[in-house]
Amino acid sequence: xPHLKHMTIHTKTKSIINKPLILVTNDDGITSTGIKxxxxxxxxxxxxxxxAPDSPQSGMGHAIxxxxxxxxxxxxxxxxxxxxxxxxxxxxxxxxxxxxxxxRKPDLCVSGINHGSNSSINILYSGTMSxxxxxxxxxxxxxxxxxxxxxxxxxxxxxKKFAKQIASKVLANGLPTNTLLNxxxxxxxxxxxxxxxxxxxxxxxxxxxxxxxxDPRGRKYYWLTGKFVNNDPGEDTDEWALKNGFVSxxxxxxxxxxxxxxxxxxxxxK
Amino acid sequence: xPHLKHMTIHTKTKSIINKPLILVTNDDGITSTGIKxxxxxxxxxxxxxxxAPDSPQSGMGHAIxxxxxxxxxxxxxxxxxxxxxxxxxxxxxxxxxxxxxxxRKPDLCVSGINHGSNSSINILYSGTMSxxxxxxxxxxxxxxxxxxxxxxxxxxxxxKKFAKQIASKVLANGLPTNTLLNxxxxxxxxxxxxxxxxxxxxxxxxxxxxxxxxDPRGRKYYWLTGKFVNNDPGEDTDEWALKNGFVSxxxxxxxxxxxxxxxxxxxxxK
Numbered sequence: 291x292p293h294l295k296h297m298t299i300h301t302k303t304k305s306i307i308n309k310p311l312i313l314v315t316n317d318d319g320i321t322s323t324g325i326k327x328x329x330x331x332x333x334x335x336x337x338x339x340x341x342a343p344d345s346p347q348s349g350m351g352h353a354i355x356x357x358x359x360x361x362x363x364x365x366x367x368x369x370x371x372x373x374x375x376x377x378x379x380x381x382x383x384x385x386x387x388x389x390x391x392x393x394r395k396p397d398l399c400v401s402g403i404n405h406g407s408n409s410s411i412n413i414l415y416s417g418t419m420s421x422x423x424x425x426x427x428x429x430x431x432x433x434x435x436x437x438x439x440x441x442x443x444x445x446x447x448x449x450k451k452f453a454k455q456i457a458s459k460v461l462a463n464g465l466p467t468n469t470l471l472n473x474x475x476x477x478x479x480x481x482x483x484x485x486x487x488x489x490x491x492x493x494x495x496x497x498x499x500x501x502x503x504x505d506p507r508g509r510k511y512y513w514l515t516g517k518f519v520n521n522d523p524g525e526d527t528d529e530w531a532l533k534n535g536f537v538s539x540x541x542x543x544x545x546x547x548x549x550x551x552x553x554x555x556x557x558x559x560k
Numbered sequence: 561x562p563h564l565k566h567m568t569i570h571t572k573t574k575s576i577i578n579k580p581l582i583l584v585t586n587d588d589g590i591t592s593t594g595i596k597x598x599x600x601x602x603x604x605x606x607x608x609x610x611x612a613p614d615s616p617q618s619g620m621g622h623a624i625x626x627x628x629x630x631x632x633x634x635x636x637x638x639x640x641x642x643x644x645x646x647x648x649x650x651x652x653x654x655x656x657x658x659x660x661x662x663x664r665k666p667d668l669c670v671s672g673i674n675h676g677s678n679s680s681i682n683i684l685y686s687g688t689m690s691x692x693x694x695x696x697x698x699x700x701x702x703x704x705x706x707x708x709x710x711x712x713x714x715x716x717x718x719x720k721k722f723a724k725q726i727a728s729k730v731l732a733n734g735l736p737t738n739t740l741l742n743x744x745x746x747x748x749x750x751x752x753x754x755x756x757x758x759x760x761x762x763x764x765x766x767x768x769x770x771x772x773x774x775d776p777r778g779r780k781y782y783w784l785t786g787k788f789v790n791n792d793p794g795e796d797t798d799e800w801a802l803k804n805g806f807v808s809x810x811x812x813x814x815x816x817x818x819x820x821x822x823x824x825x826x827x828x829x830k
Contacts, residue, residue, distance in 0.1 A: 351651075352621030352684045359773070359781035381621075381685075386782065389768045411697060413816055414622045415651075420684075427681060427765050459828045466821045468763065488826045490817040493738065495697050498659045503629070511629035512656065541821035546683055547760040551736045551811035556758045558729045 310336040310397035310461050313387050313425065317347045317380045317404065317417025320367060324403035327446030328435060329368045331454040332400060335461065339396070340368060341387035343417075344375035348406075350417040352424070353379045362386055380421035388428050398461055399425035402435035403449050405442070409474045409528040409538060410492040410520065419472055423544050426470040431460055433470065438532065439477040448483070449475040452537050456486070465541075472540040476532050487536035492527035494520035580667035580731050582606040583657050583695065587617045587650045587674065587687025590637060594673035597716030598705060599638045601724040602670060605731065609666070610638060611657035613687075614645035618676075620687035622694070623649045632656055650691035658698050668731055669695035672705035673719050675712070679744045679798040679808060680762040680790065689742055693814050696740040701730055703740065708802065709747040718753070719745040722807050726756070735811075742810040746802050757806035762797035764790035 312332045316325040320342035332338045344363070361377040374391055376383045384399065404418040413419045418434045425432035433456060437449040452475050460471065472491075476483065498516040505511055520529045528538035582602045586595040590612040602608045614633070631647040644661055646653045654669065674688040683689045688704045695702035703726060707719040722745050730741065742761075746753065768786040775781055790799045798808035 346627070349624045349626040350621070351623040351690065353623040354619045354621070354685050354784065356619040356784060357616070359775075359783055360770075361779075361781055382784070385768050385784070386770065390770055390772075390782065411814065414690075414693070414697075414814060415624050420621065423684070427684075463828055466818065466824055469818045469821045471825070486829055488822055488829075490819060490822070491815050493815060498655050500630075500656065500660055502660075505629075509631075511631055512660065513629055514624065514626060514652070514655070539825060540816075541818040541825050542816045543818035543821075544681065544684060544816070545761055545763060546810075546812045546814070546816070548736065548739045548811040548813035549760060551739045551813075552758055552760070554736055555741070555809060555811050558733055559756055559758075 311394065312336040312338050313392065313396040313399040314338055314340045315342045315380055315383045315399065315401050315421045317343065317350060317421065319343050319346045320365065320373065320375045322405065323442065323444065323446060324405050324437065326368065327450040328400055328403045328453055329371055331450045332457065333371065334454060335458055338371045339392060340371055340373040341376060341383045341391055343380060343383060344377055347379055347417045349415050350379045351415050352381055352420040355379060355382050360386065362390065380417035381424045384421050384424040396430055398457060399430045399432045400435065400453065400457055403446055403453060404436035405444065406436065406440040407438045407474055408434060408436040408472060409532055410494040413472055413491065413542065422470050423542065426468065427544055431465050433457060433460060434472050436474045437477065438474065448480050451480065456539065468543055468545065470542050472542050474528060474532055474538045476535060476537065478535060482535060483537060484535040486539055487531040488539045489526055489528045489531050491540050492520055492522040492524065492529035494518060494522055494529060580606040581664065582608050583662065583666040583669040584608055584610045585612045585650055585653045585669065585671050585691045587613065587620060587691065589613050589616045590635065590643065590645045592675065593712065593714065593716060594675050594707065597720040598670055598673045598723055599641055601720045602727065603641065604724055605728055608641045609662060610641055610643040611646060611653045611661055613650060613653060614647055617649055617687045619685050620649045621685050622651055622690040625649060625652050630656065632660065650687035651694045654691050654694040666700055668727060669700045669702045670705065670723065670727055673716055673723060674706035675714065676706065676710045677708045677744055678704060678706040678742060679802055680764040683742055683761065683812065692740050696738065697814060701735050703727060703730060704742050706744045707747065708744065718750050721750065726809065738813055738815065740812050742812050744798060744802055744808045746805060746807065748805060752805060753807060754805040756809055757801040758809045759796055759798045759801050761810050762790055762792040762794065762799035764788060764792055764799060
């Protein structure tokens with residue numbers, strides 16, 4: 291089979307010459323410390339292009355910009371890396387990158403490293419994870435990284451190491467179809483991290499407590515505050531892993547069907 | 561067992577005297593035709609309270625407002641119905657309703673009726689569905705309704721009938737834990753609708769085609785446009801149901817774990 295043999299050789303040569311193309315984005319904005327750490331980690335394993343929001347977009351979930359025009363500006367912010375800032379949401383960034391900026395489909399899209407946790411139910415509110423999910427919808431291998439340290443000047447050396455390690459594994463092994471990864475890294479020294487644990491999303495929720503105030507004109511307004519409450523006792527969850535010193539890796543899908551519930555709902559009309 | 565017997569009688573009496581409390585919200589904004597139709601339908605089966613965005617919030621996904629104060633204003637817009645408009649996203653509306661406005665947890669939260677489809681992957685971008693999902697996270701039975709007609713002056717009499725019918729079924733039968741419903745109604749006369757079909761979410765995607773323009777100062781900007789492409793051949797999907805004249809009902813969950821992928825991802829570290 292000379293044709294097949296030729297193809298194999300060709301692919302091998304290509305993978306040596308051409309580094310994998312890695313799209314980096316986030317939701318904290320292109321100037322955040324977390325995305326800088328992720329760019330540095332990805333430069334060691336591929337050719338990096340950055341397309342990230344020009345301002346913080348935390349809590350944007352899977353929002354897209356429908357009623358406003360979008361802007362993209364090239365910026366010089368990371369050494370030797372093509373970088374663009376975008377006026378839209380994290381999901382807009384991925385859509386624009388794939389459709390307007392990149393010359394070919396990237397081999398991997400990584401989002402983060404988020405300043406703060408995106409474990410459990412936080413995945414739904416997280417622009418970081420929605421950007422990764424959008425890439426997965428586009429058929430691109432995708433990972434969202436989050437570090438359980440919210441401070442501006444957090445030391446990202448530990449999460450950076452895990453980002454490189456996990457991204458390398460995904461580039462080498464691929465991911466199941468329509469599946470992305472939600473990776474959370476605990477705020478611990480490297481020697482205190484017990485390892486990587488593949489888990490399920492913990493079923494937790496927020497107990498909101500809106501902070502009520504009066505503006506200078508005497509009118510009420512509210513700030514969202516709240517407490518994250520995990521009542522899921524499972525030892526196979528991301529919350530358990532993080533509390534017990536592991537990096538949590540949750541495989542995530544964008545098919546939201548509750549397949550197990552179809553029969554029950556069907557019985558409503560029987 | 562006199563105690564149990566007493567409780568049964570008590571519950572029965574209560575359900576006759578107290579109508580179910582139904583929270584109505586949407587993402588098209590409190591002045592839309594679709595929410596008016598939903599309020600009218602729910603008034604026939606329960607006590608309705610409306611908490612909805614003060615402006616259109618389409619495409620907001622599961623966004624929440626973290627960095628801006630939130631406003632709530634009572635409004636007189638629906639006859640005999642307590643109504644509030646909120647400056648936030650659809651998810652903010654549900655959180656504020658449950659935590660600041662309603663005196664008790666509602667028996668049902670309905671969102672919509674959305675002007676346009678929220679079938680398949682649209683669920684991820686949809687503020688309508690995210691509002692319903694937020695209610696489900698709060699432990700409230702929840703349904704999102706969408707009508708496959710985008711026009712401002714669409715006739716909502718058909719979707720209104722189905723909203724009433726499906727909401728009544730859910731009030732009577734309950735829903736499995738952590739499950740909500742995504743209901744889409746085709747743009748057809750009632751006599752042409754073949755029935756209600758419980759289905760799975762179709763695995764489809766958008767093929768974006770950003771519209772590139774120049775502003776008066778000669779700088780580029782983009783409008784998001786695109787084509788919805790369904791390559792999922794399944795006859796058990798919402799897309800199939802809608803194309804074939806059925807109302808689609810997809811049971812939805814907010815556990816995004818790709819449980820089937822855990823073993824494969826685990827093998828990366830073996």
